[in-house]
Amino acid sequence: MEKVVIKDSNYRIRKGKILRTKQLTKLEKLFEIALDGGESLDQEPGQFVMVSIFGVGEAPISVCSSPTKRGSFELCVRDAGKVTGAMHRLEAGDEIGIRGPYGKGFPIRILEGNDLLMVAGGLGIAPLRSLIKYAFDNRRDFGKIHIMLGCKTSDDLLFEDELNQWFKRMDVHYECTVDRAASDWDGHVGQITTLLPGVHLETERTFAIVVGPPVMYKFVLRELIKKNIPENQIILSFERHMKCGMGKCGRCQIQNLYCCQDGPVFNYADIKNMSEAL
Ligand SMILES: Cc1cc2nc3c(=O)[nH]c(=O)nc-3n(C[C@H](O)[C@H](O)[C@H](O)COP(=O)(O)OP(=O)(O)OC[C@H]3O[C@@H](n4cnc5c(N)ncnc54)[C@H](O)[C@@H]3O)c2cc1C
Numbered sequence: 180m181e182k183v184v185i186k187d188s189n190y191r192i193r194k195g196k197i198l199r200t201k202q203l204t205k206l207e208k209l210f211e212i213a214l215d216g217g218e219s220l221d222q223e224p225g226q227f228v229m230v231s232i233f234g235v236g237e238a239p240i241s242v243c244s245s246p247t248k249r250g251s252f253e254l255c256v257r258d259a260g261k262v263t264g265a266m267h268r269l270e271a272g273d274e275i276g277i278r279g280p281y282g283k284g285f286p287i288r289i290l291e292g293n294d295l296l297m298v299a300g301g302l303g304i305a306p307l308r309s310l311i312k313y314a315f316d317n318r319r320d321f322g323k324i325h326i327m328l329g330c331k332t333s334d335d336l337l338f339e340d341e342l343n344q345w346f347k348r349m350d351v352h353y354e355c356t357v358d359r360a361a362s363d364w365d366g367h368v369g370q371i372t373t374l375l376p377g378v379h380l381e382t383e384r385t386f387a388i389v390v391g392p393p394v395m396y397k398f399v400l401r402e403l404i405k406k407n408i409p410e411n412q413i414i415l416s417f418e419r420h421m422k423c424g425m426g427k428c429g430r431c432q433i434q435n436l437y438c439c440q441d442g443p444v445f446n447y448a449d450i451k452n453m454s455e456a457l
Pocket residue numbers: 227236237238239240241242255256257258259260261262263264302305306417418419420421443
């Protein structure tokens with residue numbers, strides 16, 4: 180596997196300023212951040228940064244905006260504990276530390292010219308949004324785009340305004356499902372796997388990109404394989420506990436791979452025999 184080259188500037192914590200925040204759901208908040216001195220983050224879709232909250236600690240967070248957005252970038256953060264909780268207490272104007280970008284993102288050059296089936300569960304839409312936005316901004320470089328989104332209830336839907344726009348687009352096939360419907364939900368109900376049998380795909384030119392909670396992968400993979408998507412055309416992104424984010428501490432190791440450096444995006448064909456990975 181090709182190693183990611185980490186630039187010198189990526190070892191240091193860069194200072195950033197929060198430009199804007201938006202509470203998306205009870206637990207998730209969106210942060211728009213600009214690096215000091217107008218520095219650009221230069222991330223690829225699917226890469227992550229280590230966010231530093233001074234005096235508290237660091238946490239890996241995927242960049243959820245596309246590199247086509249210049250001047251600032253966005254993070255969608257779930258309040259899960261110490262660092263993310265402290266981050267939720269920050270507002271526009273506050274300072275934040277950023278290391279990175281790190282890891283291997285989605286393989287854009289390989290995806291170009293092909294159809295994309297993007298499958299996101301829950302918070303998985305955050306990293307996938309960076310690719311979705313990139314593909315929209317470079318629409319002619321990609322074939323058909325299918326987006327399948329699943330979450331527990333409609334209260335957990337992230338980026339709701341954008342989802343409505345995706346639904347209206349003629350050049351995108353977007354579907355959304357919830358596990359449990361409240362009275363105001365008139366859309367699809369069922370787990371994300373229930374959306375997949377109905378999608379018409381030209382399998383030889385389709386790449387499936389799947390991001391979601393660990394429990395989702397096994398079931399989605401089973402459906403994709405049933406649909407005859409070749410194993411080397413299935414791309415997955417993983418979350419592992421991380422410390423350094425750049426291949427030094429071993430915290431994120433899966434057998435001989437470091438999730439932070441060899442991933443978080445992997446080709447299914449490369450990891451399918453690693454039971455720990457899935
Ligand atoms: C590559 C990568 C990308 C990520 N992207 C996002 C993102 O875009 N948005 C987002 O909200 N979260 C994301 N996460 C998860 C996020 O890093 C963790 O929720 C965060 O590190 C928790 O830190 P904390 O100090 O707030 O929680 P802690 O107080 O340390 O722990 C609280 C709980 O979170 C769990 N936890 C800690 N670290 C992780 C981890 N790395 N993955 C999963 N659970 C963890 C702990 O087991 C514990 O149950 C990502 C993780 C990785 C590895």
